[in-house]
Every structure is written in C-alpha cells, then in structure tokens.
Amino acid sequence: MLDNFNRLxxxxxxxxGAGLSVTAYVCFFSFLLAVVLGAIACLVRLYVPFIRIVxxxxxxxxxxxxxxxxxxxxxxxxxxVFGFPxxxxxxxxIALALQSSGYLAETFRSGIEGLPKGQREAALxxxxxxxQIMRRIVMPQVLLVMAPSLVNQxxxxxxSSTLVSVIAIPDLMxxxxxxxxxxxxxxxxxxSTALIYVVAIFLISMLAKRVSDRFRNKYGLAAQA
Amino acid sequence: MWDSLRxxxxxxxFWEYRTILLxxxxxxxxxxxxxxxxxxxxxxxxxxxxxxxxxxxxxxxTGYAELFRNTPEYVFLIWVYYVLPIIFSRLLATKINFSPYxxxxxxxxxxxxxxxxxxxxxxxxxxxxxxxxxxxxLGMSRWMIMRRIIAPQAIRRMLPEALNQYVSLFKATSLVxxxxxxxxxxxxxxxxVHEMRPLPLYTGAALLYCGIIIAAAQCIQHLSDRWRQRGWx
Amino acid sequence: MxxxxxxxxxxxxxxxxxxxxxxxxxxxxxxEGSVFTIIGASGSGKSTLLRCLNYLEQPTSxxxxxxxxxxxxxxxxxxxxxxxxxxxxxxxxxxxxMVFQQFNLWPHLTALENIIEAPLxxxxxxxxxxxxxxxxxLGKVNLFDKANEYPARLSGGQQQRVAIARAMAMQPKVMxxxxxxxxxxxxxxxxxxxxxxxxxxxxxxMLVVTHEMGFAREVSDRVIFxxxxxxxxxxxxxxxxxxxxxxxxxxxLSKVLH
Numbered sequence: 001m002l003d004n005f006n007r008l009x010x011x012x013x014x015x016x017g018a019g020l021s022v023t024a025y026v027c028f029f030s031f032l033l034a035v036v037l038g039a040i041a042c043l044v045r046l047y048v049p050f051i052r053i054v055x056x057x058x059x060x061x062x063x064x065x066x067x068x069x070x071x072x073x074x075x076x077x078x079x080x081v082f083g084f085p086x087x088x089x090x091x092x093x094i095a096l097a098l099q100s101s102g103y104l105a106e107t108f109r110s111g112i113e114g115l116p117k118g119q120r121e122a123a124l125x126x127x128x129x130x131x132q133i134m135r136r137i138v139m140p141q142v143l144l145v146m147a148p149s150l151v152n153q154x155x156x157x158x159x160s161s162t163l164v165s166v167i168a169i170p171d172l173m174x175x176x177x178x179x180x181x182x183x184x185x186x187x188x189x190x191x192s193t194a195l196i197y198v199v200a201i202f203l204i205s206m207l208a209k210r211v212s213d214r215f216r217n218k219y220g221l222a223a224q225a
Numbered sequence: 226m227w228d229s230l231r232x233x234x235x236x237x238x239f240w241e242y243r244t245i246l247l248x249x250x251x252x253x254x255x256x257x258x259x260x261x262x263x264x265x266x267x268x269x270x271x272x273x274x275x276x277x278x279x280x281x282x283x284x285x286x287t288g289y290a291e292l293f294r295n296t297p298e299y300v301f302l303i304w305v306y307y308v309l310p311i312i313f314s315r316l317l318a319t320k321i322n323f324s325p326y327x328x329x330x331x332x333x334x335x336x337x338x339x340x341x342x343x344x345x346x347x348x349x350x351x352x353x354x355x356x357x358x359x360x361x362x363l364g365m366s367r368w369m370i371m372r373r374i375i376a377p378q379a380i381r382r383m384l385p386e387a388l389n390q391y392v393s394l395f396k397a398t399s400l401v402x403x404x405x406x407x408x409x410x411x412x413x414x415x416x417x418v419h420e421m422r423p424l425p426l427y428t429g430a431a432l433l434y435c436g437i438i439i440a441a442a443q444c445i446q447h448l449s450d451r452w453r454q455r456g457w458x
Numbered sequence: 459m460x461x462x463x464x465x466x467x468x469x470x471x472x473x474x475x476x477x478x479x480x481x482x483x484x485x486x487x488x489x490e491g492s493v494f495t496i497i498g499a500s501g502s503g504k505s506t507l508l509r510c511l512n513y514l515e516q517p518t519s520x521x522x523x524x525x526x527x528x529x530x531x532x533x534x535x536x537x538x539x540x541x542x543x544x545x546x547x548x549x550x551x552x553x554x555x556m557v558f559q560q561f562n563l564w565p566h567l568t569a570l571e572n573i574i575e576a577p578l579x580x581x582x583x584x585x586x587x588x589x590x591x592x593x594x595x596l597g598k599v600n601l602f603d604k605a606n607e608y609p610a611r612l613s614g615g616q617q618q619r620v621a622i623a624r625a626m627a628m629q630p631k632v633m634x635x636x637x638x639x640x641x642x643x644x645x646x647x648x649x650x651x652x653x654x655x656x657x658x659x660x661x662x663x664m665l666v667v668t669h670e671m672g673f674a675r676e677v678s679d680r681v682i683f684x685x686x687x688x689x690x691x692x693x694x695x696x697x698x699x700x701x702x703x704x705x706x707x708x709x710x711l712s713k714v715l716h
C-alpha cells in the first residue's frame with residue numbers, strides 16, 4: 001500500500017495542490033460574499049420595515065435548502081433566468097455564498113440583539129453619535145461574541161466546497177476523483193484527500209479559537225468552551 | 226428573463242412526474258431515518274464516553290467527535306462507498322460490497338454522530354451540579370442518579386439542538402444521489418436528461434426541500450417554545 | 459417655584475408605557491450646585507424620571523429645561539414647538555452625565571479608554587488632551603493605577619467609580635445617578651458613596667435616585683418622595699426624613715430605616 005501511496009498520491013502532489021488552491025479560492029470568495037449578503041439581509045431584516053419580509057424569505061430559503069440542491073439550481077437555472085453566472089466557478093461561489101449567508105444573517109442578528117441595552121445607553125448618555133456607537137462600541141463586542149459561529153460557518157463552507165466538484169470545478173475533490181477514476185485505486189487517494197480536509201479545517205478552527213481566546217484573555221473574559 | 230422565470234416557476238412538469246419524484250423523496254426519508262437512528266445511538270455512546278472518568282476513553286471519544294465534525298460529509302460518503310468495502314474485503318479476505326443505501330446510512334449516521342455527540346455531552350453537562358450533589362447527599366447510587374436525575378433533564382435540554390441536527394441530516398441526504406441512490410435529486414437529473422427542461426425541475430426540487438425543512442423547523446420552533454414555557458429546556 | 463439659578467426645570471412631566479402611566483405630572487426645579495435626591499419604592503417611577511431627563515425615555519408630555527433650554531423640542535422663530543433633532547438631543551445629553559445601576563462600562567476598552575471615548579468622539583478633542591482629562595478624573599475617583607485595566611478585572615465598586623469618571627470627563631452641567639450603588643455588594647458601596655460625597659462637596663449639581671437613606675439624609679439639599687408616579691413629599695432632608703407629611707412616605711421610611 002505504501003508504494004501505491006507513492007505512485008498515486010505523491011506523484012500527483014502538484015495536481016492535488018492545484019486542486020487545493022482552487023478549493024481555497026472558492027472558499028475564500030464564497031465566505032466573503034456570504035458575509036456581505038448575510039450582513040445586508042440582517043440589516044434589512046432589523047432596520048428596514050417594508051422589505052423586511054423579503055429579507056426573512058431570503059434567509060429562510062438559504063437555510064432550508066440543501067447546499068447540493070442550491071448548487072445545481074444556481075448552476076443550471078440561473079444562467080437561463082438571470083443571465084449569470086457565466087461560469088461554473090461563479091455558480092459554485094454564488095451557491096456556497098447563498099447557503100452561508102442565511103446562517104450568517106441569523107448569527108449577526110443574534111449578535112446584535114444579544115448586546116446588553118446598557119452598552120448602547122451608556123454611549124447615548126454621553127452623546128456619542130450613532131455611527132460611532134456602531135463602530136466603537138457595538139461592532140467590537142458583537143464580533144467577539146459571534147466569533148465561534150463565524151468560524152463554524154467557515155468550516156461549513158470548506159466542507160460544502162467539496163460538492164463543487166460535481167459541477168466540474170477543478171477543486172481538490174475533483175482532482176482526487178479524477179485520479180481515482182484513472183487508476184481505479186481509491187484507498188490511498190481518498191483517504192489522503194479526506195485527511196487533508198480534516199487537517200485543514202481543524203487547523204483553521206484551532207487558529208481562530210486561539211485568536212479569539214487571546215482577545216478574550218486580554219479583556220479579562222473567560223475563554224469560551 | 227421573465228420568460229425564463231415563468232418557465233422555472235411553472236411546476237406542471239414537476240407535478241407530472243410527481244410519483245417518480247415522490248418515490249425518490251421516499252428514499253431520502255428512509256435513509257434519513259436510518260442515518261438518524263445510527264447517529265443517535267452512536268452519539269449517546271460517544272457523548273457519555275467523553276465524560277468518562279478514564280482518560281483514554283475520553284481521548285478516543287473526543288478524537289472521534291472532532292474527526293467527524295471536521296470531515297466533509299461528501300468526502301466521507303464517497304470514502305465509505307468506495308474505500309471501506311475494499312478495506313473490509315482485505316481484512317476479511319472475502320469480497321464485500323456495500324449497497325449504496327447501506328453506505329449512505331452508514332456514512333451519514335457516523336458523520337452526524339460527531340455533531341450529535343457534542344449535543345449529548347452539552348445536554349448532560351447542562352444539568353446543574355447542585356442537583357447531582359443533592360441526589361448524592363441523599364445516598365442515591367451513580368446509576369440511579371444517571372437514570373432519574375441526569376437523563377430526564379439532559380434529554381430535555383438537548384432536544385431542540387438535536388432536532389436541528391436532524392434537520393441538517395435530512396438536508397445531507399440530498400447527497401446520496403452522488404453514489405447512485407435513486408433519491409429525489411437522482412430522479413430530477415434523470416428526468417432532466419429525458420425532458421431537457423432543467424428550469425422547473427431544479428427549482429421545484431429546491432422549493433420542495435425548502436418547504437419540507439421550513440415546515441419541520443417551524444414545528445421544532447413551536448415545540449421548543451412550548452417546552453421552554455413548561456420549564457423543560 | 460422658579461428661581462433664577464434653576465439649572466433644571468421639569469414641568470408636568472408625564473410618561474406612559476402603553477396603558478401604564480408611570481409618571482403622572484411631575485414638576486420641580488433643581489438649583490445649580492445642589493444635590494437633589496429622589497426616593498421611593500420600586501416601581502414608583504424614579505428611574506424613569508431620570509431617564510426622561512436625558513431622553514433615554516421619551517416623555518409622553520410635559521417640559522424639561524436644562525439651563526433654560528428645552529430638551530426634546532425646540533421653539534421655532536414663530537413660537538411653534540417642534541420636536542428636537544437627534545443631533546440637538548445628543549448635544550443636550552453631553553451636558554448631562556449619567557451613572558447607571560449596571561455600570562455599563564464597555565468591556566473591550568480599558569478603564570482609561572472608557573473615560574476618553576466620549577471626549578474623543580463627541581468633543582473631538584485631541585488624543586493627548588483627552589488623555590490628560592481622563593487621567594485627571596480617574597485620579598479623582600482614586601483609580602489612577604487601574605488606567606490600563608479592562609473592566610472585567612475590576613471589582614464592582616471600581617467599575618462604578620470608573621463609570622462616574624467617564625461621566626465626569628465630559629464635564630457636564632448636571633450629574634444623574636440612577637441607583638448607582640444598588641448593584642453593588644454592601645462593602646463596595648462605601649467607596650462609591652465617598653466619591654459622590656466628594657462631588658457634592660465640590661458643588662456639582664447632582665440628581666440622585668437612591669436607596670441609601672443615610673447618604674440621602676447627609677448629602678442632599680432637597681429630597682422628593684415619589685409614589686406611583688407622583689411627588690408625595692418634597693422638602694429639605696431634615697423635614698422629609700424626620701417629619702414627613704405624607705402617610706405613605708412615613709410608611710416607606712419606617713420600612714427602609716431601622
């Protein structure tokens with residue numbers, strides 16, 4: 001098996017590496033887009049009375065539809081109806097972003113609503129303008145509270161990104177399956193691929209937790225579970 | 226654009242094939258129940274093991290949970306379907322094949338047992354230490370305490386989160402078409418190949434899942450509120 | 459009773475939360491440099507009254523004047539009353555310092571940073587100037603050495619003192635204290651009351667809602683007793699505490715002072 005490993009995995013390391021970089025690219029931009037969409041949806045839901053129902057509908061749809069279904073839907077239906085995305089890459093990024101934007105919108109909402117009223121009131125009482133209150137008082141605290149959920153969504157994006165291989169985006173999973181189909185020897189390749197994902201996700205969560213704990217320590221707050 | 230929009234929302238095609246599609250959905254439901262059962266059983270075992278007094282047990286169970294929480298479901302599904310049979314074949318020196326169903330139930334069950342075990346653990350830990358101490362002070366045995374004090378409270382506390390996990394599990398059953406289980410999405414792609422009209426079919430599938438999940442989530446929300454009112458969770 | 463040095467005038471203030479009327483027509487003046495204490499049972503409307511003064515609650519009707527200028531509405535050139543703009547309300551708030559029961563220090567800023575935040579953002583002071591002011595007031599509450607500590611590391615009494623310094627740093631015309639010691643353990647209230655006493659002695663105009671009757675009696679220039687949203691007793695501490703005319707005030711005091 002070891003010699004299989006060399007033949008299949010090590011020899012193809014640079015293809016797998018290329019796949020991994022495509023995965024990273026897709027995940028990065030999806031998450032970014034998800035944050036933007038989620039923030040918009042959340043703010044509309046909280047502060048804009050007329051289209052509030054649209055925001056809620058959007059959030060519910062994004063959260064209730066499985067990512068695989070959304071992926072196929074965005075890839076096959078959107079180009080005909082909306083004219084974009086013009087590439088599978090765009091479809092993958094948009095679908096992943098849609099999925100996470102729903103959860104992120106709810107995360108943002110609970111973060112903002114969960115901040116004790118007194119924090120804002122103390123700022124109002126000394127006359128700090130609304131925008132500054134948002135920027136200096138509300139956001140820093142809300143971000144710290146939301147950090148675990150944000151990191152969790154990041155891992156969800158990475159895990160869901162494995163599906164974009166289905167619409168022929170050359171990510172890590174796609175490359176791995178291509179090698180398996182070429183050589184009919186799935187063990188080493190698939191196990192290695194799985195381990196790469198596990199390690200990557202684990203490292204990212206660990207890193208994020210460490211950063212978050214460092215801030216919490218600095219402020220004298222207890223570390224989170 | 227509006228023409229295409231109308232086309233995609235025109236669900237008559239979806240309705241036409243409804244028997245086949247619903248049969249596909251039934252596969253999803255079967256796999257869901259199988260997976261949920263397996264996940265729950267494993268979750269209780271692992272969740273309890275994580276709180277064991279013995280260090281090695283704790284380490285292994287924590288490792289298990291972390292491993293499966295960090296593994297993409299799709300990758301694991303493929304792995305279980307293609308790799309696991311080979312490993313078993315080699316170990317047992319006979320040819321073993323997994324049916325797609327078995328692989329799906331196994332993969333999803335084990336995968337989600339990782340998350341559920343965390344829920345179980347949190348539920349058990351959430352029982353206030355003071356309640357346990359009161360029971361100990363009255364001379365109750367460990368087993369009795371587990372059965373009468375911890376379990377009832379823990380289960381109630383973990384129900385809302387566990388139900389959310391089950392909803393995620395149901396969503397994940399949409400993946401099984403990728404290992405050739407004839408589920409909803411499988412039928413959708415078959416019909417698409419046949420009819421060459423992807424718009425209403427994929428939109429219909431999305432709306433169907435959406436509808437089911439939102440209905441389920443509303444039920445769960447309603448139940449959770451009722452339970453919280455009764456002071457359960 | 460309008461005197462020329464009334465820095466706060468409240469005229470027929472009413473506040474309802476839906477069907478519940480919490481303040482039923484409150485009228486009083488506060489002289490500059492005096493300590494004006496409000497006592498009463500829970501639910502009598504004491505906190506609501508204070509919060510109406512700096513517009514954290516919007517009064518249902520009535521008028522409030524700070525140093526002659528109306529809060530909450532403006533008088534237009536032709537004499538009309540017009541609701542005040544948010545910017546104006548903010549400016550008024552900067553003149554009223556408030557100390558809350560729950561301290562409300564911002565946990566992600568150090569003690570000193572908490573104090574200089576408003577001078578920086580509202581008064582747009584240069585950082586160096588703000589820091590000087592901040593350190594000055596931190597010293598006044600005897601917490602100079604805790605300048606770089608985060609609130610989570612400070613005791614309740616220390617946090618509240620920082621909160622007082624934060625309010626003082628804006629150099630407001632009036633300081634409002636909303637049950638400033640109610641959330642503190644008994645042994646920590648002393649240090650906060652000390653600070654409040656020192657402020658009073660310096661001639662700060664203070665409106666204090668409190669349960670600390672000893673403090674109220676010693677330090678106040680005037681005391682009002684609120685019951686069900688109305689002023690039932692109003693006078694000097696001597697007269698209110700020793701010889702209240704209102705029966706309910708008598709009952710309240712007998713329960714609270716032993």
